[in-house]
Amino acid sequence: MSKKQFVEKITSMEDDFAQWYTDVVTKARLVDYSSVRGSMIIQPYGFKIWENIRDELDRQIKETGHENVYMPLFIPESLLQQEKDHIEGFAPEVAWVTHGGESELQERLCVRPTSEVLFAEHYKNIIHSYRDLPKLYNQWANVVRWEKTTRPFLRTLEFLWQEGHTCHETEQEAIEETERMLHIYASLCEDLLAIPVIKGRKTEKEKFAGARFTYTVESLMHDGKALQTATSHFFGNGFAKAFGIEFLNREGKLEHVQQTSWGFTTRIIGAMIMVHGDDRGLVLPPNIAPTQVRIVPIASHKEGVLDHAYELKNRLARIARADIDASDKQPGWKFNECEMQGIPLRVEVGPKDIEKGQVMLARRDTGEKQAVTLDALEQTITATLEDIQRTMYEKAKERLHEKTSHAYTIEDIEQILAEENRLIKAMWCGDEACENDIKERTGATSRCIPFEQETISDTCVCCGKPASDMVFWAKAY
Amino acid sequence: MSKKQFVEKITSMEDDFAQWYTDVVTKARLVDYSSVRGSMIIQPYGFKIWENIRDELDRQIKETGHENVYMPLFIPESLLQQEKDHIEGFAPEVAWVTHGGESELQERLCVRPTSEVLFAEHYKNIIHSYRDLPKLYNQWANVVRWEKTTRPFLRTLEFLWQEGHTCHETEQEAIEETERMLHIYASLCEDLLAIPVIKGRKTEKEKFAGARFTYTVESLMHDGKALQTATSHFFGNGFAKAFGIEFLNREGKLEHVQQTSWGFTTRIIGAMIMVHGDDRGLVLPPNIAPTQVRIVPIASHKEGVLDHAYELKNRLARIARADIDASDKQPGWKFNECEMQGIPLRVEVGPKDIEKGQVMLARRDTGEKQAVTLDALEQTITATLEDIQRTMYEKAKERLHEKTSHAYTIEDIEQILAEENRLIKAMWCGDEACENDIKERTGATSRCIPFEQETISDTCVCCGKPASDMVFWAKAY
Numbered sequence: 004m005s006k007k008q009f010v011e012k013i014t015s016m017e018d019d020f021a022q023w024y025t026d027v028v029t030k031a032r033l034v035d036y037s038s039v040r041g042s043m044i045i046q047p048y049g050f051k052i053w054e055n056i057r058d059e060l061d062r063q064i065k066e067t068g069h070e071n072v073y074m075p076l077f078i079p080e081s082l083l084q085q086e087k088d089h090i091e092g093f094a095p096e097v098a099w100v101t102h103g104g105e106s107e108l109q110e111r112l113c114v115r116p117t118s119e120v121l122f123a124e125h126y127k128n129i130i131h132s133y134r135d136l137p138k139l140y141n142q143w144a145n146v147v148r149w150e151k152t153t154r155p156f157l158r159t160l161e162f163l164w165q166e167g168h169t170c171h172e173t174e175q176e177a178i179e180e181t182e183r184m185l186h187i188y189a190s191l192c193e194d195l196l197a198i199p200v201i202k203g204r205k206t207e208k209e210k211f212a213g214a215r216f217t218y219t220v221e222s223l224m225h226d227g228k229a230l231q232t233a234t235s236h237f238f239g240n241g242f243a244k245a246f247g248i249e250f251l252n253r254e255g256k257l258e259h260v261q262q263t264s265w266g267f268t269t270r271i272i273g274a275m276i277m278v279h280g281d282d283r284g285l286v287l288p289p290n291i292a293p294t295q296v297r298i299v300p301i302a303s304h305k306e307g308v309l310d311h312a313y314e315l316k317n318r319l320a321r322i323a324r325a326d327i328d329a330s331d332k333q334p335g336w337k338f339n340e341c342e343m344q345g346i347p348l349r350v351e352v353g354p355k356d357i358e359k360g361q362v363m364l365a366r367r368d369t370g371e372k373q374a375v376t377l378d379a380l381e382q383t384i385t386a387t388l389e390d391i392q393r394t395m396y397e398k399a400k401e402r403l404h405e406k407t408s409h410a411y412t413i414e415d416i417e418q419i420l421a422e423e424n425r426l427i428k429a430m431w432c433g434d435e436a437c438e439n440d441i442k443e444r445t446g447a448t449s450r451c452i453p454f455e456q457e458t459i460s461d462t463c464v465c466c467g468k469p470a471s472d473m474v475f476w477a478k479a480y
Numbered sequence: 481m482s483k484k485q486f487v488e489k490i491t492s493m494e495d496d497f498a499q500w501y502t503d504v505v506t507k508a509r510l511v512d513y514s515s516v517r518g519s520m521i522i523q524p525y526g527f528k529i530w531e532n533i534r535d536e537l538d539r540q541i542k543e544t545g546h547e548n549v550y551m552p553l554f555i556p557e558s559l560l561q562q563e564k565d566h567i568e569g570f571a572p573e574v575a576w577v578t579h580g581g582e583s584e585l586q587e588r589l590c591v592r593p594t595s596e597v598l599f600a601e602h603y604k605n606i607i608h609s610y611r612d613l614p615k616l617y618n619q620w621a622n623v624v625r626w627e628k629t630t631r632p633f634l635r636t637l638e639f640l641w642q643e644g645h646t647c648h649e650t651e652q653e654a655i656e657e658t659e660r661m662l663h664i665y666a667s668l669c670e671d672l673l674a675i676p677v678i679k680g681r682k683t684e685k686e687k688f689a690g691a692r693f694t695y696t697v698e699s700l701m702h703d704g705k706a707l708q709t710a711t712s713h714f715f716g717n718g719f720a721k722a723f724g725i726e727f728l729n730r731e732g733k734l735e736h737v738q739q740t741s742w743g744f745t746t747r748i749i750g751a752m753i754m755v756h757g758d759d760r761g762l763v764l765p766p767n768i769a770p771t772q773v774r775i776v777p778i779a780s781h782k783e784g785v786l787d788h789a790y791e792l793k794n795r796l797a798r799i800a801r802a803d804i805d806a807s808d809k810q811p812g813w814k815f816n817e818c819e820m821q822g823i824p825l826r827v828e829v830g831p832k833d834i835e836k837g838q839v840m841l842a843r844r845d846t847g848e849k850q851a852v853t854l855d856a857l858e859q860t861i862t863a864t865l866e867d868i869q870r871t872m873y874e875k876a877k878e879r880l881h882e883k884t885s886h887a888y889t890i891e892d893i894e895q896i897l898a899e900e901n902r903l904i905k906a907m908w909c910g911d912e913a914c915e916n917d918i919k920e921r922t923g924a925t926s927r928c929i930p931f932e933q934e935t936i937s938d939t940c941v942c943c944g945k946p947a948s949d950m951v952f953w954a955k956a957y
Contacts, residue, residue, distance in 0.1 A: 037601055038559055039589070042552035044602050047617070050548050071527050075519035076591075076622055076638050077575075082515055095581045098554075100591065102576040103626040112516070114553075114577065114591070125512055125521050140524070145553055145622065149580040161553050 013343075015282045020226040024154070027276055031285045031344050034155045041153035041160035045269070048344060051293035052272055053163065057143065059195055060165065060267060063187050069139040069167060074121040076145075077112035082120050086245040089119060092212020096149045098160075114147040119213065119238075119264055122168035123246040130260060132251045133172050137180070141167040156273030157230075157480050164268035170248065170260040174239065177261035181237040184265040185218040188233035196271065197288040197396040198222050198278050199403050200232060201475060203451030208435050211264075215239040221450045221475065223403045224277035227424030229450045229477035232274050235265035273480070278399050279368075285345030286368055288395050289388040296384060297346045298327040299337045301353030311357055315350065315380075322381050323348075323388060342367060347391050348384060368395055413465050416445045416476065426450070426477045430470035432463035440465050447476040490820075492759045497703040501631070504753055508762045508821050511632045518630035518637035522746070525821060528770035529749055530640065534620065536672055537642065537744060540664050546616040546644060551598040553622075554589035559597050563722040566596060569689020573626045575637075591624040596690065596715075596741055599645035600723040607737060609728045610649050614657075618644040633750030634707075634957050641745035647725065647737040651716065654738035658714040661742040662695040665710035673748065674765040674873040675699050675755050676880050677709060678952060680928030685912050688741075692716040698927045698952065700880050701754035704901030706927045706954035709751050712742035750957070755876050756845075762822030763845055765872050766865040773861060774823045775804040776814045778830030788834055792827065792857075799858050800825075800865060819844060824868050825861060845872055890942050893922045893953065903927070903954045907947035909940035917942050924953040 013026035028034050033049030045053065061071075077100060084090045097113040115121070126138060143165045153159050167184060171177040185202060192198040200220045210217040214236035222232050242248070243259035252258045279286040289295050296319050300312035312327055319325035328337045334351070341349045351363040356374075364383065365372045368391050375383045403426070410416045410429040419425055427447065431437060441464070442448050452472045463470045490503035505511050510526030522530065538548075554577060561567045574590040592598070603615060620642045630636050644661060648654040662679060669675040677697045687694040691713035699709050719725070720736035729735045756763040766772050773796050777789035789804055796802035805814045811828070818826045828840040833851075841860065842849045845868050852860045880903070887893045887906040896902055904924060908914060918941070919925050929949045940947045 035602055035605060037552055037598060038556055039552040039554050039598075042554065044552065044598075045550040047547035047549055050550055053550075054548065070524035071531065072524055073522040073527055073530075073640065075514055075516040075521065076624065077516050077519065079515055097581065098577045098589075099579040100575045101578045102588075104572045104574065111579075112575075121514060121516075121521075124514055128512060147553065163550065 013282065013284065016225060016280075021154075023280075023282070024273075024277065027280055027284055027343075028155045033272070033276075033285075039160075041150060043155045043159055045163075048293065049272065052275075052287070052291060053269060055291050055293065056191075056195065056271060057165070060187075060191055061143070063191070064141050064165065064167065067139075067183065067187070069141045069169075072140045072142050073144070074115075074118045074125070074142055076115055078115055078118075078120060080111045080113060082124060083113055085120060086123075086213050086242055088241075089213035093117070098147050098149055115144070116146055116148045117264075117266070118142065118144070118146075118166055119168065119242060120246070122264075123242045123248060123262075126168075126170050126260065127246050127248045130170060130248055130250050133253050136170060136172045136250060136260065137176065138170040139167075139180075140169065141165055154273075156269055156276070159269075162269050164266050166264060166266045168262070168264045170243075170262050172250070172252065172258075172261070174261050177239075177263050178237055181218055181235045181263045181265070184263070185220060185233070185235040188235065188265070188267055189220050191267075192220060192222065192232055192271070193396065195288070195290045196275050197290070197392060197399060198232070198274060199396065199400040201451060201453050202455075203453035203475070205234070205451060206435070206438060206449045206474070208438055209449055211236045213238065213241060215241065219451050222274055222278065223406055223426050223477070224274070224480065225280065225402075226277070227406050227426070227477075229426060229475070229479040230270070230274050230277070231450070231479065232271055233265070233267045236263060238262040238264065279395055280345070283339075284343035286395070287345035287347060289347045289392045292345065292347050293324065294326050294344075294346050295323040295388055296325040296348045296350055297341050298325065298350045298352065299334060299341065300327070300329065301334050301351055301356075303329065303331075305354050307357065308352070308354060312352055315352060315362070319350070319380070319384065322385055338365075347388060366391060368398075409459050410464055410476075411460050413441060413444060416441065416447060416464065420445055420447060420478065424478050426475055428457070428459055428473060429464035429476055430458070430460050430462060431472050431474045432466055432468045433471040434463070434466065434468075437463055437465035441476060445476075446478050448479055450475040450477050450479060490759070490761065493702060493757075498631075500757075500759070501750075501754065504757055504761055504820075505632045510749070510753075510762075516637075518627060520632045520636055522640075525770065526749065529752075529764070529768060530746060532768050532770065533668075533672065533748060534642070537664075537668055538620070540668070541618050541642065541644065544616075544660065544664070546618045546646075549617045549619050550621070551592075551595045551602070551619055553592055555592055555595075555597060557588045557590065559601060560590055562597060563600075563690050563719055565718075566690035570594070575624050575626055592621070593623055593625045594741075594743070595619065595621070595623075595643055596645065596719060597723070599741075600719045600725060600739075603645075603647050603737065604723050604725045607647060607725055607727050610730050613647055613649045613727060613737065614653065615647040616644075616657075617646065618642055631750070633746055633753070636746075639746045641743050643741060643743045645739070645741045647720075647739055649727070649729065649738070651738050654716075654740050655714055658695055658712045658740045658742070661740070662697060662710070662712040665712065665742070665744055666697050668744075669697060669699065669709055669748070670873065672765070672767045673752050674767070674869060674876060675709070675751060676873065676877040678928060678930050679932075680930035680952070682711070682928060683912070683915060683926045683951070685915055686926060688713045690715065690718060692718065696928050699751055699755065700883055700903050700954070701751070701957065702757065702879075703754070704883050704903070704954075706903060706952070706956040707747070707751050707754070708927070708956065709748055710742070710744045713740060715739040715741065756872055757822070760816075761820035763872070764822035764824060766824045766869045769822065769824050770801065771803050771821075771823050772800040772865055773802040773825045773827055774818050775802065775827045775829065776811060776818065777804070777806065778811050778828055778833075780806065780808075782831050784834065785829070785831060789829055792829060792839070795857070796827070796861065799862055815842075824865060843868060845875075886936050887941055887953075888937050890918060890921060893918065893924060893941065897922055897924060897955065901955050903952055905934070905936055905950060906941035906953055907935070907937050907939060908949050908951045909943055909945045910948040911940070911943065911945075914940055914942035918953065922953075923955050925956055927952040927954050927956060
């Protein structure tokens with residue numbers, strides 16, 4: 004029987020990237036759909052990936068002095084309205100609870116789209132003096148945004164995230180916090196998920212509703228579209244003024260606190276799929292893979308094979324997250340499932356391998372196969388997992404560079420994007436009118452003003468006036 | 481300055497148990513109130529307790545072969561209505577979302593009060609053959625029940641929990657699962673939280689909406705009222721029939737799956753407070769305490785004291801969850817805070833102790849204080865923490881026995897409960913009419929039909945007809 008027969012057909016990236024994505028998330032059994040529009044069921048395999056990301060991020064959040072809390076799911080309409088910019092930004096996309104049991108509520112409750120106002124109300128209660136500062140709180144929660152078009156992980160009615168909300172004595176300290184968390188997000192993307200990122204600041208137009216400024220971590224997907232992977236906001240004292248969060252400072256005077264918030268969501272799983280995946284399915288970086296090594300016994304009905312495979316599994320479980328597929332399915336089917344689910348390493352072992360004192364080791368990322376003797380097994384697997392992690396990052400980084408173009412006129416942008424989706428570096432005057440023009444004419448939005456600036460020309464790509472910043476532009480998820 | 485001056489006044493249990501409870505949850509900084517009626521803000525200290533419970537339960541859930549998933553927050557009204565008993569049970573207490581953004585929804589969505597119907601819909605999609613069984617899923621989530629009267633942890637509009645939902649080939653297997661999870665809950669209560677429990681079955685009247693039967697773990701609070709700490713339900717194939725969850729069995733015939741569900745909530749924190757707390761505040765069992773040992777330096781302005789205290793803290797951090805209160809507050813204030821927050825052990829160290837090469841060790845549960853030499857420190861602390869855990873459990877177990885009475889007539893129940901709240905053992909004929917009578921006349925509800933049966937008489941406590949079961953009755957939270 005040829006291997007082909009076992010291949011679960013998925014659409015190729017080339018043919019239809021959106022369909023490829025849907026095929027991967029469902030056939031790798033990350034999510035299932037339900038009768039709840041725009042919401043997803045995160046299945047065990049998808050949830051294990053999220054747990055691995057969450058646990059590592061939670062560790063880093065705690066290590067940097069933050070404490071976890073839990074805030075209510077509902078926000079009374081009047082509370083949401085207390086900060087003007089914030090309500091304007093979120094009102095069009097919230098779900099409203101109007102009835103509790105059999106009765107109509109006197110005041111509507113929105114299902115939290117984010118929890119700034121709840122934290123603000125609480126902070127007003129518990130902060131009185133500079134001795135109470137900083138307050139470094141975080142929560143892991145579900146939030147709801149009433150999106151019209153939805154796609155698993157990327158844009159869903161409900162998603163899971165962590166949202167940090169902090170209060171500080173000084174602007175300087177709050178800005179440092181905003182930066183600290185952005186860097187944690189960036190290194191989480193790069194080190195754990197092998198996703199290279201661009202760090203920068205959002206434009207005024209693209210910043211968070213109510214923030215003074217928003218820092219962002221942007222990444223590039225396989226199809227040349229950008230994705231905002233995480234954001235960190237500096238609020239100044241805007242919310243503090245709206246909610247009356249004041250403290251007695253070191254000089255004995257009342258002052259408003261300086262605030263930040265920052266969030267990281269299940270969206271990152273979508274990014275990981277679209278950065279690393281290929282036409283055979285998911286490709287998971289070893290650092291995050293629920294299963295790093297899968298043992299597949301060949302001709303497992305033959306005496307000794309299954310026992311030997313289980314021994315191997317127990318042996319490898321000491322150095323990696325290892326499991327075994329001991330089902331009675333055909334090896335070809337098992338190989339394809341392994342590939343569809345993006346398991347970094349597959350160890351094949353059959354009667355001939357046992358005779359020779361070896362196993363066959365197959366890499367998911369490059370497709371390479373090699374025979375490994377049993378005495379070199381641990382060493383080879385540890386080294387190969389490290390190499391896969393590094394190689395995946397480098398490959399993605401290379402693609403990021405390859406898919407980045409320079410543009411000097413708006414026609415350049417149009418022409419580049421007419422050919423294919425790419426990330427575009429272009430100078431900008433800082434005027435929102437130009438940003439709007441570019442979006443209207445090319446479909447590209449400003450992704451960020453990167454911290455690492457270059458001067459690629461002196462004039463704005465749109466209006467030709469003197470440029471203030473180099474900006475990354477792209478079509479985006 | 482006398483120690484009294486630093487005592488944060490809390491109401492005594494004797495004077496007003498409900499007010500004592502509210503004082504403890506707020507003054508120990510477990511929760512804060514917000515403008516969201518009936519919801520609570522779980523503050524860092526309260527959330528750390530929940531994280532400790534959650535992590536241990538999650539470990540045991542996974543160890544027994546279950547996998548975590550995540551289901552949508554919303555349930556379309558039509559889906560909720562698919563199982564008749566279930567919707568009847570929950571309809572009066574759900575929150576309804578009627579608007580998304582600016583538009584009215586075509587179909588109302590309820591905010592999940594529990595997720596049986598979502599799991600059922602998903603299981604119908606993914607279960608086809610006996611090879612797909614068992615399915616052992618669990619989720620950690622927030623749920624909403626539109627309660628009229630609420631109290632932190634005990635009864636809140638929104639609470640956190642885990643809900644397990646499983647599908648099995650046979651009734652026998654599903655019943656074993658229902659039992660397995662009940663036993664896990666019971667040993668979690670006893671071993672981790674030092675809360676003695678009674679395991680049993682709920683009556684038909686008190687069982688979960690839609691279940692064939694409900695197992696429960698009941699515990700007794702300091703004020704003689706009972707609290708249902710966890711439940712585990714066997715559904716038979718009721719939901720499977722309502723949702724069409726069928727599989728090809730080993731004989732190649734279509735059959736409905738057998739289901740269970742089971743849940744454990746933030747309510748347990750309320751139970752822990754009311755079982756162990758005293759008039760000085762919270763008393764936490766060491767196994768769950770976020771801080772097991774707190775170092776309090778005395779006269780910390782004197783040279784060497786603070787350094788010595790930090791050394792001790794680092795030394796103890798190797799064997800316990802240890803922290804230090806190095807603030808400039810008075811020792812008396814620190815002692816009281818330690819007691820209010822229920823920290824099991826306090827280590828006091830001042831200039832004289834340093835001179836003598838010792839520390840003062842104070843137990844929260846018994847109030848005992850002893851001098852311990854530095855070379856016996858680790859050994860003493862480890863042993864004392866174990867002793868506190870054991871002593872707390874035994875003390876609670878003793879109280880459970882002391883507060884349990886036998887009743888032979890309904891007048892007995894009335895008389896007992898007129899004096900004080902107690903747990904009552906009495907025989908029952910199995911008739912719901914008697915159960916209703918008892919509730920109406922005495923305020924006591926049937927807590928459970930315990931697995932460990934006794935025959936304390938032959939006739940029903942209410943109607944005098946032949947009795948079938950011994951039942952625990954009590955007023956309950």
